[in-house]
Amino acid sequence: MYSKELLKGTLRTIVLKLLAEHGTMYGYEITQKTKELTGGKIVLTEGALYPLLHKLEAEGYLVTNTQSIGKRIRKYYELTPEGDEKAISLSNEFADFVQTVIYLLNPSLAPKT
């Protein structure tokens, strides 16, 4: 588990990109998939995830589709076209940022040497 601050700017990116990769997902599924894919290194808390999903929906990046599984409900989230664009741009921005920071932290690793 990483120091919690690292996730802060990245959670949106993770959620949108996961949806871009896996299509339709529901909230709990996102937490499980993240835990599984990262070997427990990244664990999304529900207190962070659900409000974020609601926000992304309000911002027009996601649409929902609520289904009943027995007596329990699931809210499936799906990217809108805007969400798809956002997923790509955030992902690219993250990659660019990381490159920049890595260079800053260790200039000897500069590319194009």
Next chain:
Amino acid sequence: MYSKELLKGTLRTIVLKLLAEHGTMYGYEITQKTKELTGGKIVLTEGALYPLLHKLEAEGYLVTNTQSIGKRIRKYYELTPEGDEKAISLSNEFADFVQTVIYLLNPSLAPKT
């Protein structure tokens, strides 16, 4: 310039690692060096930097050495042994986190294929 959230968990790491690389630095110098090394992509605001430096000092990771340059003062910061360790561990943690997120965002880039 990146979306501001990305920097959130990384500022400590940047500051400590810069000091580890360049030895003694003063606050303003850190902002300039960062701007210079990143081509203006990362700009540290003073409202974030100075309180952080004070905090890192209070936590025992930095020591200061105030010098007078004419009538103006400079507070030089230097890593303690603990600060040196912290710089390394945060830097490693960041690299590990990035690897994990990159894999999560794009599983096709997985290593050891």
Next chain:
DNA sequence: TTTGAATACATAAGAACAATAGGTATTATT
């Protein structure tokens, strides 16, 4: 020469984000 930019420190108020902690309810396992 005086005005503005750059240098150099600092703090306070506010926004944004995620963690923690709580809540409800169903289903599966032991």
Next chain:
DNA sequence: AATAATACCTATTGTTCTTATGTATTCAAA
């Protein structure tokens, strides 16, 4: 029968950074 897992949710709190503001010196340009 009890516990864990599933599945949703919100409120409070802490941390972090931004924005805004303040002080003061030094340098460059008009």
